[in-house]
Amino acid sequence: EAGVTQFPSHSVIEKGQTVTLRCDPISGHDNLYWYRRVMGKEIKFLLHFVKESKQDESGMPNNRFLAERTGGTYSTLKVQPAELEDSGVYFCASSHGRGHGYGYTFGSGTRLTVV
Amino acid sequence: AQSVTQLDSQVPVFEEAPVELRCNYSSSVSVYLFWYVQYPNQGLQLLLKYLSGSTLVESINGFEAEFNKSQTSFHLRKPSVHISDTAEYFCAVSVTNDYKLSFGAGTTVTVRA
Numbered sequence: 001e002a003g004v005t006q007f008p009s010h011s012v013i014e015k016g017q018t019v020t021l022r023c024d025p026i027s028g029h030d031n032l033y034w035y036r037r038v039m040g041k042e043i044k045f046l047l048h049f050v051k052e053s054k055q056d057e058s059g060m061p062n063n064r065f066l067a068e069r070t071g072g073t074y075s076t077l078k079v080q081p082a083e084l085e086d087s088g089v090y091f092c093a094s095s096h097g098r099g100h101g102y103g104y105t106f107g108s109g110t111r112l113t114v115v
Numbered sequence: 116a117q118s119v120t121q122l123d124s125q126v127p128v129f130e131e132a133p134v135e136l137r138c139n140y141s142s143s144v145s146v147y148l149f150w151y152v153q154y155p156n157q158g159l160q161l162l163l164k165y166l167s168g169s170t171l172v173e174s175i176n177g178f179e180a181e182f183n184k185s186q187t188s189f190h191l192r193k194p195s196v197h198i199s200d201t202a203e204y205f206c207a208v209s210v211t212n213d214y215k216l217s218f219g220a221g222t223t224v225t226v227r228a
Contacts, residue, residue, distance in 0.1 A: 004158070035216075035218075040220075040221075041220060042119075042217075042218045042219060042220050042221075043159075043205065043207075043216075043218040043221075044218070045215040045217070048214065048215060059215070093159075103164065104216075106151075106158040106159035106160070107158050108157055108158040109158060
């Protein structure tokens, strides 16, 4: 089966611009997660979708970040306007169920650089 | 809230030597523990996990980790490393009914010939 696909793999934008990251989970995975790693620090949770519904968005840093999951398939994460501190690697993960035994499958990440 | 501390940010090691990556966690409730690995230019891959039962868990490529509740640790070990084990390793924790992961800062393992 295809894995979790994220694109673009890299994005360099100027401060104040808008960027949209996309994640295609494994087909049939209802649970989709976004995580972010900023400047070599810990990977931090952003939010969790179950199908098209936001289950937990407690990790979203501020209202410049907007995540959507239309139809419960792929997800987008928009940053508008981007700030320098948004630079980092954004990971997406999906899982079939919500139990810990299912485990997550992570994508390769999108490296965002805001200059 | 739970947190994870990986005590070593960089671990250089010679091929065929043993390696231990240390991970300590803090949590007021029961935890589930994970080790993920990120090879260069790839995504995070689950290496092994502790959910319940035996406190010693093993991966298919020779790594093992032991859950020590009294010391709140989940150290990762491999008795003999290969060049291909060069990667960044992340310890993570989650708790019952909360499926998000809390990660440590990562440990970069560099295996030299």
